[in-house]
Amino acid sequence: MPPHPETWLRVTPEGLFCVPGGFHIDPLRPVARAVITHGHADHARPDHGAVLATPETLAVMRTRLGAARAGASQQPLRPGEALTERGVRLWLRPAGHILGSAQICLEWRGSRVVVSGDYKRQPDPTCAPFEPQPCDVFVTEATFALPVFRHPPPEREAAKLLHSLALFPERTHVVGCYALGKCQRLIRLLRAAGWDRPIHLHGALLGLCRLYEELGVALGPLLPATAADRAALRGAIVLAPPSAVADRWARRLAEPVVALASGWMRVRQRAKSRGVELPLVVSDHADWDGLLATIVEVGAPEVWVTHGRDDALVHALGQRGIRGRALHLVGLGEEDEGPEAAPAADAA
Amino acid sequence: MSLPAFAALLERLVFTPGRNAKLALLRDWFATQPDPDRGVGLAALTGELAFTAAKPALVRDLVAARTDPVLLALSHDYVGDFAETVALIWPEREGANAPPPGLAEVAEALELTPKAGLPALIAGWLDTLDAGGRLALIKLVTGGLRVGAAARLARTALAEWSGKPVEAIEEVWHGVAPPYLPLFAWLEGRGPRPDPRGAPVFRPLMLAHPLDDAEVAALDPAEWRAEWKWDGIRVQLAAGPGGRRIWSRGGEDVSAAFPEILEAMAFHAVLDGELLVIRDGAVAPFADLQQRLNRKLVPARLRRDVPVGVRLYDLLFEGEEDLRPLPFDARRRRLEAWAARARPARMDLSPQIAFASFAQLAAIRSGARAASIEGLMLKRADSPYVAGRVKGLWWKWKRDPLSIDAVLMYAQRGHGRRSSFYSDYTFGLWRPDGRGGEELVPVGKAYSGYTDQELAWLDRWIRAHTIARFGPVREVEKTLVLEVIFDAAQRSTRHKSGVALRFPRIARIRTDKPAGEADRLENLLAYVEDRPSDDA
Numbered sequence A: 001m002p003p004h005p006e007t008w009l010r011v012t013p014e015g016l017f018c019v020p021g022g023f024h025i026d027p028l029r030p031v032a033r034a035v036i037t038h039g040h041a042d043h044a045r046p047d048h049g050a051v052l053a054t055p056e057t058l059a060v061m062r063t064r065l066g067a068a069r070a071g072a073s074q075q076p077l078r079p080g081e082a083l084t085e086r087g088v089r090l091w092l093r094p095a096g097h098i099l100g101s102a103q104i105c106l107e108w109r110g111s112r113v114v115v116s117g118d119y120k121r122q123p124d125p126t127c128a129p130f131e132p133q134p135c136d137v138f139v140t141e142a143t144f145a146l147p148v149f150r151h152p153p154p155e156r157e158a159a160k161l162l163h164s165l166a167l168f169p170e171r172t173h174v175v176g177c178y179a180l181g182k183c184q185r186l187i188r189l190l191r192a193a194g195w196d197r198p199i200h201l202h203g204a205l206l207g208l209c210r211l212y213e214e215l216g217v218a219l220g221p222l223l224p225a226t227a228a229d230r231a232a233l234r235g236a237i238v239l240a241p242p243s244a245v246a247d248r249w250a251r252r253l254a255e256p257v258v259a260l261a262s263g264w265m266r267v268r269q270r271a272k273s274r275g276v277e278l279p280l281v282v283s284d285h286a287d288w289d290g291l292l293a294t295i296v297e298v299g300a301p302e303v304w305v306t307h308g309r310d311d312a313l314v315h316a317l318g319q320r321g322i323r324g325r326a327l328h329l330v331g332l333g334e335e336d337e338g339p340e341a342a343p344a345a346d347a348a
Numbered sequence B: 001m002s003l004p005a006f007a008a009l010l011e012r013l014v015f016t017p018g019r020n021a022k023l024a025l026l027r028d029w030f031a032t033q034p035d036p037d038r039g040v041g042l043a044a045l046t047g048e049l050a051f052t053a054a055k056p057a058l059v060r061d062l063v064a065a066r067t068d069p070v071l072l073a074l075s076h077d078y079v080g081d082f083a084e085t086v087a088l089i090w091p092e093r094e095g096a097n098a099p100p101p102g103l104a105e106v107a108e109a110l111e112l113t114p115k116a117g118l119p120a121l122i123a124g125w126l127d128t129l130d131a132g133g134r135l136a137l138i139k140l141v142t143g144g145l146r147v148g149a150a151a152r153l154a155r156t157a158l159a160e161w162s163g164k165p166v167e168a169i170e171e172v173w174h175g176v177a178p179p180y181l182p183l184f185a186w187l188e189g190r191g192p193r194p195d196p197r198g199a200p201v202f203r204p205l206m207l208a209h210p211l212d213d214a215e216v217a218a219l220d221p222a223e224w225r226a227e228w229k230w231d232g233i234r235v236q237l238a239a240g241p242g243g244r245r246i247w248s249r250g251g252e253d254v255s256a257a258f259p260e261i262l263e264a265m266a267f268h269a270v271l272d273g274e275l276l277v278i279r280d281g282a283v284a285p286f287a288d289l290q291q292r293l294n295r296k297l298v299p300a301r302l303r304r305d306v307p308v309g310v311r312l313y314d315l316l317f318e319g320e321e322d323l324r325p326l327p328f329d330a331r332r333r334r335l336e337a338w339a340a341r342a343r344p345a346r347m348d349l350s351p352q353i354a355f356a357s358f359a360q361l362a363a364i365r366s367g368a369r370a371a372s373i374e375g376l377m378l379k380r381a382d383s384p385y386v387a388g389r390v391k392g393l394w395w396k397w398k399r400d401p402l403s404i405d406a407v408l409m410y411a412q413r414g415h416g417r418r419s420s421f422y423s424d425y426t427f428g429l430w431r432p433d434g435r436g437g438e439e440l441v442p443v444g445k446a447y448s449g450y451t452d453q454e455l456a457w458l459d460r461w462i463r464a465h466t467i468a469r470f471g472p473v474r475e476v477e478k479t480l481v482l483e484v485i486f487d488a489a490q491r492s493t494r495h496k497s498g499v500a501l502r503f504p505r506i507a508r509i510r511t512d513k514p515a516g517e518a519d520r521l522e523n524l525l526a527y528v529e530d531r532p533s534d535d536a
């Protein structure tokens, strides 16, 4: 009888810890050995000792954190490769969340756990699609685990933005989007919809776009956006971090149409409270249907929920005869779409 | 595909703060949507299309049958609005690929379907729509579709789109019905102007320009007539064989809110006047009138406690005779003669004020402190009644605003363009705290009057002097004095201070004045007209 995953994968103050393997997954604080699902700030934190992740995630960490703080040593592991650490077999599978994002698959003495990190099931031209891996325990996020969250086709949201540009050709369309993943996905969506003019970028987005291009994700013509260029930015698309679009930075643009690309934009009050004129429901997280379909697909009899609306998800799993357990991991969900990440418009 | 298009329009209207952008969205709607859907959409936006067959409980039952109660409760809790929760949570069916209904189709089916058939009808539509479409449908069928000030805005958009003056559209508006096919045909140059005869028609009101004290000197008193400018809502009463209507200044039909006035309109005429709450012959504060606005049904208690009447200014039509080209003096004589004959209940004439010089009139104006009077109207004796604001015919001569020095207490971020600034200010005055000391009591809120530079300065000051935060509101140190001006002070039981200000705005930032020297509540109470005596 294989050991229950509870006996060898523990919740510690630093985050999930694989006891026999001696490593943490997405640890909150600096640890000796870390395995990282993807490069978002709430998962890939600085100053660990040895770091194992996909080559793309390691590259993202070096760009975001600087080489000196992206792990004392870095070990790349590609999806499809496997290694064995002190008796624990470890391999990665694409998570479909952002470039380089991976699920961490662990097997010890015949007992298998998959830690999904963040993931989505919608297609995304900037990263490899999610690959389900059957397991005994599936560790999932629950950012959008309420049945009101069902993300529409992203192409439709891109079309919404272009339609608005046609209606208001004199106004700058400034779109709030997270610098890593969402920004590049939006650019590809706009390119696919036929927008081949330059897309202007707030300074905070430039570095990661450059990295995506180096890693083989072509983004087309990009230009830095300075609010001083009021006239040049009329009728242009400007991408900026969510915190900048509600700020005075954006107000200096030519009659800006303030858009925000996020799964939260599905709820009107969320869009209104952030002063958004054009909400775009584009998310890099699985929606309600995506979460349930994935859990059914991996066939795990038990599901652990790291963060988000675990109450609703655990309830729905119970109705399907699946044991759900809320881990209440702290520190997750603080990237673009985490509920904590909606800083009040004033950054004073 | 027009219900989804209508839903997309609604969604953008809801999120778009700017009036010009809203107009652009509406123009695009009229230009791109086919008949009859664009007219049905127009009717839905302007509140002309009100369905009441489907009650919110019907929608509640439908969603309860299709969702888990725990998940529905959690979702409702998160989303807040129930209609929106239903729209978002409604389970989408694979293979439900019937096309979504057209707007006109929805309107027609709702009229024709017997009550028992409604649940299946609505559920079937919900299955074919996406979340935005579902929300629009739910709001439409339950009568919850409210787009602020949409009617006037929609007519302006029609004018801009078609090139016809908005006054011309308002003249025919109440003679056409959804889906407005003759109206669109006329606006597109494909048909004649719709003839509004028979039905009561809104005639655009004549408006006044503000007058500066300095400009008064140039006027010859013999050529001008003066009346009080009453602080109520301007209305037009139109009655005749075709029906009776009460219109607001923007041409909204507000008849339903004032049934007792409607009852009193047993005449054939079109009148201009001010709707006021009048108790025992005295005009009550505007705050009382507010309880009567925006109602479709008026409870008997409200009719009794907040009685309304109309103070008449002008006579536009007597029978079929159009008096608008006549000089003001002639119309006034006709009005007086008509009122003496018709003696309509709940109506009286706005008295004319005799004066020999403008100096004398100015003295009369500043002597009038009643909250129900905003100032004076000056009408040129020979002025015809013309639509809109024609310079040189009518002036409004508001009395000087009142002023207090108050202490800033709380600040809140504004909306739209100003949402990154703290632009809404709650201010207070001193009063005894009952323990031998002094305390500040909030007396009002102002969100205008300042310049851009003053706004930026206030924003910085507020951020640097915050002592507590409650959601979007900041409480600040009670050290900054603001000079606040306002049009009137009125008794109010709904305010902690017992007094409500009419249109307060910031006149000056008084960094020169210590907070301890700001005004006291009693200074403000001295401005209140009809102040009950202390032993009352």
Ligand SMILES: [Zn+2]
Pocket (backbone or CB within 6 Å): A038, A040, A043, A097, A118, A335
């Ligand atoms: Zn992430």
Ligand SMILES: [Zn+2]
Pocket (backbone or CB within 6 Å): A040, A042, A043, A118, A332, A333, A334, A335
């Ligand atoms: Zn995350």
